[in-house]
Amino acid sequence: MSFQRKLQLATDFYQLSMGNVYYLDNKKDQIAVFDLFIRKNPCDGGYTIAAGLEQIIEYIEQLHFDDEDIALLKKNHPEFDENYLKYLRNFSFSGEIYAVPEGTIVFPNEPIIRVKAPLIQAQLIETTMLTIINHQSLIATKASRIVDAADGGTVLEFGLRRAHGSEAGLYGARAAIIGGCAGTSNVESEYLIEIPSKGTMSHSLVQSYDSELEAFRNYAKYNPNNLILLVDTYDTLNSGVPNAIKIFQELREKNQLGDTYGIRLDSGDLAYLSKTARKMLDQAGFADAIISASSDLDEYIIRDLKLQGATIDSWGVGTKMITSYDCPALGAVYKLSQIEEKGQVKPKIKISNDVIKITNPGYKKVVRFYDRNSHMALADLILLDDEKIDEKEPLEIFDPICTWKRKVLTNFYAKELLIPIFVNGKKVYQSPNIKEIQNYVKHQKQFIGEEYRRALNPHIYHVDLSEKLWNLKQQLIHQER
C-alpha cells in the first residue's frame, strides 16, 4: 500500500499528551514499574497462551521519532512544548523489560510483561505493547482450543479474508501456528514464519470449466502430489464425490496417484457428508484418501462433529479462529505498580469498587510451582522481587480474596516465569523460532491439568499472592480509602 506505516505512532494520543506533562513537570525520569497482565481468559476458558513478544521486541528496538513525526505532532498539537518534542526526537528506550517467553501458558492477574523504566518511557510504550500482545495471545489461545478439540486431527488456518485487515491475518496466522495449527493458507506468512502455505482450489476454479469432472481432471494434471478436490460446487454426494473418485481411479490406473489426495467438504452437514463420503471412498478402494472440511468451524462444532462420528482428518478453520469470533478481544491491561520519587520507592495501587480490579502494587515476580513427582503445575504465586522461595520447606498459599481458602504445598519445585528481555535498554534475549514456540506450548499442556484446559466451565487455576505482597496491598487500600 502507498501508506507508509509509522509504528512509533501506533499509540493512543494520551500517551504523548501525558508525556508532555511528565516532561514539563520534571517527572520524566522517575523510575516507574508497570505490569502487563490479563484479567480474564479468552472464551471463558481456563488459560491463555502469551504470544507476540517477538514483535514487541522489534517495536521497542526500533522505537524512535523522525523529523516528519515531530513536524506532524507540532502542527496538530500546539500545546506540546518545544523541548518535549526535541526530547521525543532523541527518544530511545533505556529501561528494563522482563516477560514470559512466547507460548507460555498464563493466567489472569499475573504479570506477563514487567517494565521498569523512566516514567515517560514506560508510559509511551503501553498501547503498542498491549495491541500486539492482546491480538496474538487471543488468536494463539483460540487456536490451541480448536487444536485440542480436533484431538490429533490436522488444523489449518484459513481465515485471512475474514481477518481485521491483512496484518491481522499475518500475525493471526503466526499466532495460530503457535497455538498448534499445522499450517496456514496465508502466503505472506512464508516470509514471517518460514513455513510453506497450504491450500487447493476454490469453487471458481470448478465453475470456470464446463464440467466438474473436467475441472478436477485438469487440476489433478498439475497437482498430482497434493490433490484435494473441492466437492461441493454443485452436489456433494451425487456429483462431487463420484467425480473425485473417478479422477483418483484414472490416476491410480496411470500410477500417478500421489501420497496426499482426498476431498474437501465446504458446506452441508459435515457429519453426514463425511461419513457417507468415507464409505464411498473406502468402497472404491481409496481408504487412504483424506477428508478435509471447512465451513464456519470452531472448537465447539469440531467437538460435536467428532462426537457424532464425523470422519474428518483435516480441519480448515477460518473466520472463527482468525477473529476469535465468540470472544474477539483480550483485555490485557498495563498498570503502574511502583514509582520512585527523589530516591524514595513508592508502591502504587489502582482502587476499584470491583475487588478483582484492584491492582497489585510493587516490583514483583511470578513463580509456578510443580509437583516433584508428576511435574504437574500446582499453582502460581505473585511475590515481591526480593522474596525467596525455599523449595525444601512446606509452603502455605492462600486465595487473595477468600483468604480462608488455604493449601500447603510440599514436594514441589518453583520456576520463575518472567525472564529478562531488555536490560538498560539493551536486548538480552534471542527469540526462538516458531516451531520452538509451538513445541513449547505443546510441552506445557502436558503439565497443566486437563481440568484447567476444558473448553467449557474449566477449573480455575490458582494465582495467589505472597503474604508479604498481600499485606502491602491491604496497607495501600486502607491508606487510599
Place this chain on the structure above:
Amino acid sequence: MSFQRKLQLATDFYQLSMGNVYYLDNKKDQIAVFDLFIRKNPCDGGYTIAAGLEQIIEYIEQLHFDDEDIALLKKNHPEFDENYLKYLRNFSFSGEIYAVPEGTIVFPNEPIIRVKAPLIQAQLIETTMLTIINHQSLIATKASRIVDAADGGTVLEFGLRRAHGSEAGLYGARAAIIGGCAGTSNVESEYLIEIPSKGTMSHSLVQSYDSELEAFRNYAKYNPNNLILLVDTYDTLNSGVPNAIKIFQELREKNQLGDTYGIRLDSGDLAYLSKTARKMLDQAGFADAIISASSDLDEYIIRDLKLQGATIDSWGVGTKMITSYDCPALGAVYKLSQIEEKGQVKPKIKISNDVIKITNPGYKKVVRFYDRNSHMALADLILLDDEKIDEKEPLEIFDPICTWKRKVLTNFYAKELLIPIFVNGKKVYQSPNIKEIQNYVKHQKQFIGEEYRRALNPHIYHVDLSEKLWNLKQQLIHQER
C-alpha cells in the same frame, strides 16, 4: 517492525495454486466476471456501509511480484511452473473494476465490487480485496450504529489496544470516522486521515502523583484548553469529581478556564454517576463542563444509558467498536458469475442447498430507486448490464425467492450504484477524502428509512432481481441439477 510487509502475498495460497493451473491449462486470459458482495449485514442490522475502496485501489495499483517473491514461491512450491513464475514476475492488473463509492450504504446480495478481467488476474486479487473490505465495512457499520445510538452526542474511537494488531487499529480508526465518529485516539491515523488525534490522561498519570488533586493541578497547568480530568482512579464521587471542581474553580479564579473542560468517567454505573456528577458540576457553577464516559460501551449500552437519563456528552468507545465485538467478521464473498471461452460468453452459477447461497449469474449492475418527492430509497434492483430502466414507466419488482411478493414502483428515479474505478488496468477514479466520505454516509442515512436502520430486528430492505436476470438464473439452476 523489522518485518517488511509484502501485501502482494497477503493472499490465500490457493489463489496462486489455481493461477498455476490456469496458466498451464491456457485459461489465464479467459475473461472472467466476479462479484464481491455481502450475504448478511453486521450485528443482525439492516444495512452495511461499504468501506476500504481507497486501500483496494492502492493495492491493485501497486500489485506486482519482485524477484524475492518469485524465489520464495519457487523454493516452497516446486509444483509451480517456471513460465508461470515468469508470468507472475511481470504481473500487473489489466482488467476492469467497478465499485460502489466508499461510504455507500449497501445491502446483502448486491455486487459492491465487480471485476471483469483475465481469469488469472481476477482470481489473484480475491483474498486481499475481501480482507480489506470485510474489515473496514464491518467497523464502519458498527461505528454508524453506535453514532446513531449516541443520537447527536460525540463518539470517539478509543480502541487501538484491543484491535487485532496496530494495522487493524489504524484502518479501524479510519472506518470508525467514516461511520460517523468525531475523532480517534490513534496518533498514526493523523498521517492516514489528517485529523488530529484526541485523548487526555490515564489512571497511571493520576497514580504517579502523591495525590489526585496534585495530579489534576499539574495536568491542568499544561493542558488549559482541553482539560478532561479522569475522576475514577480512587473514588469517583467522593474524590474525583470534588477534586476536578476544585481545579476548575482555581482556573476560573485565575481566568484560565478554557472552552473545553470537564470530566471522564471510566468505571461504575455510568447513568448514576453521570447524573450525580452533572448535579455537582452544575451546583458549583460549571454547567458547561463536559461529561465524557468510557467503559465497554456499544450501541446497546449507550441507548440504555440514555433511556435512563445519563447526562453524558461524549462517548469514548473502545473494544466493542474496534472489534465489532458482538459480530467480529463480515462475510463478504467473491463469486465467479461469467466466463468467456473462445469468444463465447458463459454466465456461471454456484449452486447450494441453501437457496440464499445460490449466486447470481452474468455481468450485472445495481440500481437504487428513489421516490421523486421524498427522495427516500425504495428498493435496489440487480439487473444485467445491458438492461435499461425507463423512469417514465411504472416498474414491477418482485422478491427473487417469494416471487408472489410484488410491488409496482411509480414516480421514481433510479441511480446506478457501481461506478468505474479501473478500466483496462488504469485507475479512472479519484478517492474522496475522509470527511467527504463521512458526510456521504450521513447524507444517505437521511434517505434510508429509519425502519431499515433500527439496531434490533430492522425491516428488510428489498434487493430484487430483474425479470431477465431471474430467468437466466432459473435456467442455469435447471441446467446444473
